[in-house]
Amino acid sequence: MRAIGTWCYIYVENTEWQRTVNARTLASVLWYFEQSTPANSSKGIYQIETELFGTPPDTDGDDRVYLLLLDIRGDSLSQVIAGYFNQIDQQRGQLRDPHTGKLYRSNELDLIYLDTDPTPTGDIEGITILAHEFQHLLHNSRDPYEYIWVDEGNADMAAFLSFGMDSTLIG
Helix, strand or coil: CCCCCEEEEEEECCCHHHEEEEEHHHHHHHHHCCCCECCCCCCCCCHHHHHHHHCCCCCCCCCCCEEEEEEECCCCCCCCCCECCCHHHCCEEECCCCCCCCEEEECCCCEEEEECCCCCCCHHHHHHHHHHHHHHHHHHHCCCCHHHHHHHHHHHHHHHHHHCCHHHHHC
């Protein structure tokens, strides 16, 4: 754990600390998530999205959301996974991924994964991914069986409301 905010904990993969993530990156993530966005200088991503989509789930009995900054490896050299939310983390124990059939152990946390390489986590591009993925966490707690196109549309709208841009144009 490298930082604690009012609404989040930020964890950084050890190999990424001081390589792709530093104190400035953490300050940037905290600022945009909790304080201010380009589209609304008086509200961070958290306030903008919770006003629109509702409060985050509380899977672990802690009001804070976990942000894990790590180097997410794609399946091939050309694939970049900029971030993701995994609904398995909202459940308890070992579960089978409904899309891949793989068996996973849940982290049992309100958790968002953010890529650190090649995505610049503390820059607008990386923070826009955070806004997009945070909406998925919020939406999943209300309707885990939503059509993908509806959930993705809401996630893009969340990024737009925070940054005035479409996150699909970024990554």
